Amino acid sequence: MNTDRAFLVIDMQQEDGFPLHGFDQVIHNSARLLDATRHAGIPIFYTRHINAADGSDLPPGEPLDPTGRPLSYCAGTRQVAIIERLSPRPGDRVIDKPRYSAFHRTDLHQQLRQLGVRRLVVSGVLTDACVLATVLDAFALGYGVDLIADACTSTTDAAHNAALLILANWVYAIEFFSTAQYLKALDGQPHQSCRPSEPDQFAHRPEQFVATIARLHAALGLQRRDQE
Template sequence: MNNNNALLIIDMQQEDGFVLEHFDSTVNNIAALLDTARQQRVPVIYTRHINQADGSDMPRGEPRAADGGPSSYRAGTRQVEILERLAPRADELIVDKGRYSAFHRTDLDARLKALRVETLIVSGVLTDVCVLSSVLDAFALGYHVRLVSDACTTTTLAGHYSSLLIMANWVYALEILTCAQCLHALCDRAYVSLAPQQPDQFAHQPHELENTIARLHSHLVRTQE
C-alpha cells in the first residue's frame, strides 16, 4: 500500500441545496481519482457534513428549518449520504463532521498519522468553504497538500478561483494541479503542478481580481499540456 498519499473526498453528498458550477465534470474527475487511487492502493477517506436532526450541534447563525433543526445536511436523511457514483467501499473510511473543516472535532488527523500519510490529495465541495478550511488545517498540521483544481467546485466560478488564489498565496506546502496531472502523480509518472514559490504570489487589488483569476486559470490550463 502507498502510505505516503491519501485521497480525501470532501462532502460529495446527495444534498442538493446549492447549484454548483461544473458539477458533473467535477464528479467525473473525482471518480477518475477514486478509480486510480484504488488501483494504486492509496487510502481513500470521505467526509460527510452532518448536523443532528434536532439542531443541538449547530453553530450560531446556521440556517434552520421551521422545526428548529438544520435546513440541510440533516442526520438520518438521504441527503447526507455519499453520491452513488462515488460510493465508498466497505473498507474505506468515512469521517462525519459538524463543521466546515474535515479536521475540526474529528479523528481524521489521528487516522492519517496511523496510516503514515504525508501527502493529502484533496477534492470535493465547496471550494470556498469546506475545502478551503480543510486545506488550511491540513497545512497547519504539517501535511503536504495536492489540491485538484478541477475536482473541486462551489456555487460560483469567482468563489472557486478566489479560494484557489487564497490557498496559492498562503499555503506553502501546497501543489495545485489538474485531475489529469494528479492521475500521473498517483501512478508515479512525471507531472506538473502549480507550487507557490513565495508569499502572496498572486497578490492583487480588487480591480485586478478578474485578471488574476485568468492568470491562475491560464497556468492550470498549461499544466495539462
C-alpha cells in the same frame, strides 16, 4: 498499500439545497481520481458533513426550517449520503464531521498519523468553505497538500477561484493540479502543476481578479471556467 499519502474526498454528498457550479464535471473528475488512487493503493477517506436533526450543536446563525431542523446536511435524510457514483468501497474510510473542517472534532488526524500519511490529495466541495477550512487545518497540522482544482467547486465560479487564490497565496505546502495532470503524475509521467513559491504570489487588485485566475489556471493547463 501506499500510505505516505491519502486521498481526502470532501462532502461529495446528495445535499441539493444550493446549486454548485460545474458539479457534473467535478463528479466525473472525482470518479477518475478514485479509480486511479485505488489502483495505486492510496488510502481513501471520505468526509460527510452532518448536522444533528434536532438542530442541537449547530454553529450560531445556522439556518433552520420552521420546525427547528437544519436546512442543510440534516442527519437521517438523503442529504447526507455520498453520491452513488462515488460511493465508498470496502476498505475506504468515512469521517463524519459537524463543522467545515474535516479535522474539527473528528479522529481524522489520528487515523492519518497511524497510517504514516504525510501528504493529502484533496478534492470536493465547497471550495470556499469545507475544502478551504480543511486545507488550512491540514497545513497547520504539518501535512503537505495536493489540491485537485477541477475536482472542487462552489456555488459560483468566482467563489471557487477566490478560495483557490487564498490557498495559493498562503499555504506554503500546497501544490495545485488539474485532474488530468495529477493522473499523469500518479502514473510517473511528465506533468504540469503549480507550486507557489513565495507569500502572496497571486496578489491582485479587484480589477485584476479575472486575469489572476487565468494565470493560475494557465499554470495548471486548464481553460478558465466561465464566470457566473
